[in-house]
Amino acid sequence: MATIGADRSLAQVSIFSHNLPLVRRLEAVGFRAWPAASVQYDGSWQVRLTAGHPSNRLNSIVPLDPSDHRDVEIRLEKARRKFEAYGRAAVVRQTPLASPVLIELLRAQNWTRFDDTVVMTCDLAEAELPDTLDHLPTHDVGRFVDANLAVDRAPLRLKPALAEIISAIKPPSGLFMIENAADGPLATVLCVQDNDLAGIMSLSVSEARRREGLGTEILTSALRWARMRSARSAWLQVKLSNRPAIALYERLGFRDAYHYCYWQQEPR
Known part of the structure; x- marks a missing residue:
């Protein structure tokens, strides 16, 4: 039986974070599978924007190196302004590749976490x-x-x-x-x-x-x-709140690979 809710919260990220090569590969294929209209880099941060579609996967700041937190406050503000120019609230995607320093800054600035999600894989x-x-x-x-x-x-x-x-x-x-x-x-x-x-x-x-x-x-x-x-392998992303979908995927052999969520700050 699938475990949902607090037992599958983002607190579990730590048990998957040791396999960072897998996370990096799945993030990379995910970008290619759902391409944003505009992609810019600031260090290892990927800033993805797509004016015509509201998907958070297409409109988010995606950190790709846990050790990359140089000038984090300045860079976050710079990225926030890019979103503001698009008329969007800034969104950060937190995976095991995000620096803990960045996440603590988001908390300190009262950003709101939402859409806890699990990435699942299956040996075909x-x-x-x-x-x-x-x-x-x-x-x-x-x-x-x-x-x-x-x-x-x-x-x-x-x-x-x-x-x-x-x-x-x-x-x-x-x-x-x-x-x-x-x-x-x-x-x-x-x-x-x-x-x-x-x-x-x-x-x-x-x-x-x-x-x-x-x-x-x-x-x-x-x-x-x-x-x-x-x-040889299949992967997918599903919100932790979607219990029927998770149950279906588990019946077909999909298992957790890692978790992610988003953080949002309302426009100023």
């Missing part, structure tokens, strides 16, 4: 995938974006930005959908294969059709596709 060679109906990926980005927005009930104004993000993904990608003539789109998932790693992105199931096995069906289709293309 060992995974026993359920025998479900297979779905082939589409290459029609526009059709996939329409389906994803419909399933998520997201604003149509996000379509141009989402289409641009997906079109900018450089590694081979599989766009999977389940739909029927009567109900339209029911489930979507994006699988990005980066060499031997397969990233699972944007897994969504229509709210009215949950608990019917559609999530398992479309996810196993994506994992089989990745395994046939010689991917």
Whole structure:
């Protein structure tokens, strides 16, 4: 049974932080799987901004070296101003690669922590995938974006930005959908294969059709596709509050790799 809540809080980060090479690799493939429109570096900090889409993964300050805390207060203010120029509140992504000095500064400045998330991985060679109906990926980005927005009930104004993000993904990608003539789109998932790693992105199931096995069906289709293309491991990111999704992923063999969260400061 999955452990949720306080038992899986960010206090657990320390038990995963010893495997920093894995964290660095998964962060790097995550950046390629969900590319921001603008990426700038300040030392080892990556400042990611995307004007047309609200995703925190596309709009955050991402520290990539626990020992990089030189002039931390000055650099944080400089990054905050870049977000301000975009009309956004500054957001910091805390992974095991973030300096404790930076995190203490965020606390001292009354930044708010939110969206505790776990990154999970699965050995595809060992995974026993359920025998479900297979779905082939589409290459029609526009059709996939329409389906994803419909399933998520997201604003149509996000379509141009989402289409641009997906079109900018450089590694081979599989766009999977389940739909029927009567109900339209029911489930979507994006699988990005980066060499031997397969990233699972944007897994969504229509709210009215949950608990019917559609999530398992479309996810196993994506994992089989990745395994046939010689991917050896799969990874994904899921909020700790999403208990049904975590339970599904654990049934398929996914296990915790590391945790992260975001910190936000409201615009001045």
